[in-house]
Amino acid sequence: MGLIVKHFSAGYEKRGAFDAGNAIVRNISFSLQPGTITALAGSNGCGKTTLLKGLCGLIPASGTCILVNDENSLSDEPQTPAHSQTQTHINDGILRPKQTTQSVHSNHAFQNAFEKKQRADAAMPPYGSDLRTLSPRRLARAVSYIPQRSGIAVPLPVIDVVLMGFEPVLHLLEQPGKLHREQARAALAAVGMAGYENHSFQTLSEGQKQLCILARTLVQDAPLLLLDEPDSALDFTNRHLLLDTLRRTVAERQRTCLLVLHDLNLALDCCDQLLLMESGQLTGIVHPRSDSEETLSSSLSVLCGPVRVFRRDGHCFLYQIKPCP
Amino acid sequence: MTNQRKKTALLLTAALLFTGAAFFVSLCTGRYPLTIRLLLSGNENAWRVFRTLRLPRTFLAMLAGFALGIAGFVFQIVFKNPLASPDIIGVSSGACAGAAAAILLLHASAPAITACSFAGGLAAVCLALGLARAAGRGRLSSLVLSGIVVNAFAQSALMIFKYLADPEKELASIEYWTMGSFSGVTASRLPSACIAAAAGILALFLLHRQLLLLSLDEDEARMLGAPVALLRAAALGLATLITAGIVSVTGVISFAGLLAPHGARILLRDSRRPTMVLSGLLGSGLVLTADMIARSVSAGELPVSIPISLLGAPFLLWLVLKGGRKWD
Numbered sequence: 067m068g069l070i071v072k073h074f075s076a077g078y079e080k081r082g083a084f085d086a087g088n089a090i091v092r093n094i095s096f097s098l099q100p101g102t103i104t105a106l107a108g109s110n111g112c113g114k115t116t117l118l119k120g121l122c123g124l125i126p127a128s129g130t131c132i133l134v135n136d137e138n139s140l141s142d143e144p145q146t147p148a149h150s151q152t153q154t155h156i157n158d159g160i161l162r163p164k165q166t167t168q169s170v171h172s173n174h175a176f177q178n179a180f181e182k183k184q185r186a187d188a189a190m191p192p193y194g195s196d197l198r199t200l201s202p203r204r205l206a207r208a209v210s211y212i213p214q215r216s217g218i219a220v221p222l223p224v225i226d227v228v229l230m231g232f233e234p235v236l237h238l239l240e241q242p243g244k245l246h247r248e249q250a251r252a253a254l255a256a257v258g259m260a261g262y263e264n265h266s267f268q269t270l271s272e273g274q275k276q277l278c279i280l281a282r283t284l285v286q287d288a289p290l291l292l293l294d295e296p297d298s299a300l301d302f303t304n305r306h307l308l309l310d311t312l313r314r315t316v317a318e319r320q321r322t323c324l325l326v327l328h329d330l331n332l333a334l335d336c337c338d339q340l341l342l343m344e345s346g347q348l349t350g351i352v353h354p355r356s357d358s359e360e361t362l363s364s365s366l367s368v369l370c371g372p373v374r375v376f377r378r379d380g381h382c383f384l385y386q387i388k389p390c391p
Numbered sequence: 392m393t394n395q396r397k398k399t400a401l402l403l404t405a406a407l408l409f410t411g412a413a414f415f416v417s418l419c420t421g422r423y424p425l426t427i428r429l430l431l432s433g434n435e436n437a438w439r440v441f442r443t444l445r446l447p448r449t450f451l452a453m454l455a456g457f458a459l460g461i462a463g464f465v466f467q468i469v470f471k472n473p474l475a476s477p478d479i480i481g482v483s484s485g486a487c488a489g490a491a492a493a494i495l496l497l498h499a500s501a502p503a504i505t506a507c508s509f510a511g512g513l514a515a516v517c518l519a520l521g522l523a524r525a526a527g528r529g530r531l532s533s534l535v536l537s538g539i540v541v542n543a544f545a546q547s548a549l550m551i552f553k554y555l556a557d558p559e560k561e562l563a564s565i566e567y568w569t570m571g572s573f574s575g576v577t578a579s580r581l582p583s584a585c586i587a588a589a590a591g592i593l594a595l596f597l598l599h600r601q602l603l604l605l606s607l608d609e610d611e612a613r614m615l616g617a618p619v620a621l622l623r624a625a626a627l628g629l630a631t632l633i634t635a636g637i638v639s640v641t642g643v644i645s646f647a648g649l650l651a652p653h654g655a656r657i658l659l660r661d662s663r664r665p666t667m668v669l670s671g672l673l674g675s676g677l678v679l680t681a682d683m684i685a686r687s688v689s690a691g692e693l694p695v696s697i698p699i700s701l702l703g704a705p706f707l708l709w710l711v712l713k714g715g716r717k718w719d
Contacts, residue, residue, distance in 0.1 A: 202617060220656070220662040234615065
């Protein structure tokens with residue numbers, strides 16, 4: 067499930083009107099392949115969060131951002147809605163992969179029954195239509211978004227916070243059932259938070275809270291993941307656990323993931339693509355797996371001063387070139 | 392896990408027992424001495440007092456406490472603030488202004504005062520919601536501000552009515568109304584309050600899942616598929632319906648709507664449905680006890696807000712000192 071973004075601008079209204087020319091984020095175009103993780107990197111205040119919020123329709127924006135179901139169409143012009151609708155039906159099966167992953171969906175019987183129900187409940191994610199035109203409920207089935215800071219103002223057990231991820235598929239008066247709880251537990255276990263189900267969310271550390279929110283995103287299971295610094299409070303081990311979990315999920319279920327990362331070493335090591343942003347514009351796109359050390363070094367130097375990238379044992383490393391003292 | 396469940400069950404049972412006991416004691420408390428033996432002996436007079444006065448009054452006190460507890464719980468979630476109460480967007484002051492207008496301008500009977508204060512409370516909240524929508528697309532901060540504005544308007548309207556009122560009669564009844572009392576409750580005035588409160592409580596109980604989403608950041612809730620502005624208006628509307636339904640019959644009952652949910656949350660450290668019920672039960676117990684004190688402590692009737700505050704404030708202080716951890 068890829069994403070095509072074209073001539074996208076986002077910002078805030080000034081005197082009641084949105085002016086794309088003077089917006090915070092201007093004229094951005096890129097596309098994301100299904101099954102890949104893309105990092106959005108740039109200095110503080112360059113518009114990364116604004117771009118993500120704009121893609122979700124949380125703030126005024128112009129341009130197109132379209133969820134597509136077919137890899138070939140990623141390079142083409144945006145599809146017409148009619149075209150994409152037929153595709154939705156044809157490619158129905160791809161959407162919920164038949165193999166269950168060992169991490170989140172532990173039980174096959176549960177999973178099958180649950181899939182059937184979800185499929186009956188949810189109209190398929192709206193391929194071909196602009197994300198910003200969707201109703202909140204349909205948008206929540208298409209996009210899973212983690213804001214920079216997520217806050218819950220009342221005391222609540224961790225498991226109930228994770229269960230909020232099922233909100234987009236529940237009926238008005240429906241309560242999360244046994245299947246949902248089972249999945250929420252599995253998701254917590256997958257992020258290393260097993261045993262915390264009945265702890266109060268408020269008493270957790272910031273890092274643990276972030277892991278819980280990640281678990282909520284896993285159960286929400288939307289085709290597109292937009293994550294705003296999901297690792298900001300995590301330690302070294304958990305940071306890698308987060309990226310590993312995301313990579314596994316994204317690869318196994320052909321999800322598309324765009325996340326804001328400040329740790330460029332982590333981004334180079336774990337992501338398939340890096341979007342480099344500077345003062346509201348996209349200045350470069352690099353692919354750590356295929357680009358040469360020189361290309362990576364020069365692209366990243368534009369962003370953050372003189373740096374050098376080198377490869378060793380199949381990993382990318384980045385360091386700042388400092389003049390000798 | 393079992394610990395939390397046990398604790399919840401224990402607290403709910405205790406609150407239920409206390410409320411039940413208070414209910415029965417309240418039935419037997421008052422100017423006219425009612426005992427079970429007297430009722431069983433088929434005393435005509437005793438039965439009349441029981442049916443037309445004592446039972447409606449006790450029942451309404453219980454319902455009022457429960458309803459205000461639930462309404463306060465909802466307000467505190469919607470405003471993400473442990474100090475929010477139904478007064479914050481002008482329900483009580485609107486109802487006050489409505490009642491005062493009825494007393495002063497219409498020289499009205501009890502049912503008309505009820506109708507006017509109910510309308511006043513609802514109108515105040517509708518105005519606050521409308522202003523917030525016009526000013527800031529329904530954002531929470533603009534809702535708080537427009538609540539303050541509406542509150543100020545209603546207060547000044549009330550003051551004008553008080554200024555114009557005849558100090559002997561009208562001013563006294565306005566003042567008495569703003570302190571709340573169950574003394575005027577009869578069977579005939581019960582249905583309106585009961586229907587409004589029961590409908591609101593039921594709806595809020597069913598919508599509890601969506602209610603919790605309102606405690607998230609606005610963007611986060613929206614990205615989980617919740618129509619935030621609509622939900623917020625619905626939750627506030629229902630909580631207002633409950634509060635206005637009760638307050639229009641009894642006059643303003645202070646503090647119960649703030650204290651009960653706060654206490655329930657400190658006790659359970661949770662916001663799920665059992666906490667909502669516990670909040671209601673604490674409110675019931677508090678208001679029933681306060682009403683008993685109000686009618687037995689002196690020869691006349693004490694306004695019920697006085698014993699509520701006298702009982703509630705130390706209770707809250709004790710909870711805060713003992714309860715320890717802050718929940719925000």
